[in-house]
Amino acid sequence: MAMLTTSVGRAAASPVSAGEATGLLLYRNYLAYRRAWYIFVSGFLEPVFYLFSIGVGVGQLISGFEFNGQTIPYAEFVAPGMLAASAMNGSLLDSTFNFFFKLKYNKLFDQMLATPLTTMDIARGELSWSLLRGGIYSAAFLIVMVAMGLVSSWWALLVVPATLLIGLAFGGVCMALTTYMRSWQDFEFVTLATLPMFLFSATFFPITAFPTAVRWIVELTPLYRGVVLCRELTTGALSWGSVASVVYLVAMGLVGLMIVRRRLDKLLLT
């Protein structure tokens, strides 16, 4: 009896560590997705379809683009753009719709907080899950790119971590925004911000298509930083700009994460 009370006391006194909590949440999401594996798998196909359609189909109409002084075929230009954009879209799904549903409708986070988990554990765990998912998709897409001969540098191996940074940045900020959403209709505003980024962040055509003033705005968007970073890695043309992109994306993700924790405190613990 004495032994039991001390172990219970010890467990209550020391809640799970950050690593354990993240692991638990990853395992929970794995269990939840196990029966809907086809949704998980089909998510990978979307950027591949875009690559084949735009890169190969439309690519036959375009001679190619100049990137960092070298002319590259259109498919090679578009592929890293699709990869970065799908990293954004992938993390968006988990951090907006799915997060909102868990927060508001099935009250999943309320239940988690009834255990030794903290709001920071939830924010970190949910973000880690969407990063894991995005990383798997990116790695698979990279294999497709290599098979199609669209990769010309060993730096491309770093593309998977680069897409994780994109996922971190968008996941963190979008989760933070989701905590302010009132209803499903509000998500139209997310689309209103992300769709122009998807279409105009030098994904489909080079930034030289814009007048200078617009160009500056585009260069400041997070997706543009991500697209250029991925393209620099797959073509092997790294620069100091790549470092700036990395710092930008990490900072954005961490700020988002801090806001999520504070907002969850406010929404669920008061």
Add this chain to the structure above:
Amino acid sequence: MADSSTQVGPPTNVLAGAARLFDYWAIAYKRTWKGSAISSFVTPLLYILAMGVLLGGFIKGDPSKLEGATSYLSFVAPGMVAAQAMTTVFGEVTYPVMGMIKWHKTYFSMIATPLGVPEVILSHLAFVLFRVATTSAVFIAVMACFGVFSSVPGVIAAFFVQLLIGLAFATPLYAFSAGLKDESAFSLVFRLGMIPLFLFSGAFFPVSNLNAVMESLARVTPLWHGVDLTRMLTLGVVDWSMVAVHVAYLGVLALAGWLWAVRRLGRRMVL
């Protein structure tokens, strides 16, 4: 429709019955139209700007490579109009149909009146067609400002073609949704149905750019028939025998879908 509340007794035919349900759809849409505004109007315009104007600036306007179009913008615009008619239908005839049956059970209250399954389907499809008509009209009007259409009659004909495309997708998809027990299949319908159709049915590039197998596959999809029909009309390069093939294909699809939908929803709701 204002006098529908003063009518007494059961409606005399299916059309009159479906018209009575129009009030339901009008009131519901009056409350939710804002949410659909961004996806219906802003999305296609952004696509046109990005793909047609900006990406198109890098593409040589060679009519022999662009099915007769003199610029990529005038090639891609009709494709996008037709693709938009399709995506509108996918949005309206998947989750909403399941909602009416399974989640909100609105259909059950509808058929608890003298109205039957055909009336319920007809009025729902009329609403879907209304959505297709408004989004296509706005889209076509904006595209006209870019000067990509060759003649006024061609543009008007292209508008009515959008209704036919809408119907050809709406009835079979409706039938599919009406019998579905679980919504998780819809994400596959979007990812393996709508997106490949959107990307490979000749909206963005001539299907002859695909390899032989893929090309013949693309040519049997309903969206390709719709895209080709719309493009012929807006460019003014009309091959009437192909028009007949396209119209017949889409018409048969719409009719077969309708018969299937009545059967499938009837089994679900009545038996």
